[in-house]
Amino acid sequence: MTEFNDLYTFAGQFIVRPLFHLNEGARELYEQTNMEFAERGNHLVEFWFMDRVYEESLELLGAGALLAAGLSFLFYMNNKKDRL
Numbered sequence: 001m002t003e004f005n006d007l008y009t010f011a012g013q014f015i016v017r018p019l020f021h022l023n024e025g026a027r028e029l030y031e032q033t034n035m036e037f038a039e040r041g042n043h044l045v046e047f048w049f050m051d052r053v054y055e056e057s058l059e060l061l062g063a064g065a066l067l068a069a070g071l072s073f074l075f076y077m078n079n080k081k082d083r084l
Contacts, residue, residue: 011050
């Protein structure tokens, strides 16, 4: 499981760090938050950004596609009965 966590953190660095390094206040908040997370033994900001923003978004897209496919199939089956 460590390799997966490292991959999320590594990928998140390319996205999160440029966002938080736009100004000094954001950079300080980012560094302070990462330090507090590390002291508690939690994952870093980069990991949580990838987990919450990207992974959850993809899961919602998948759930929406599954719902759309199910409704489309239901509509198709209802129309097929009417033609018979």
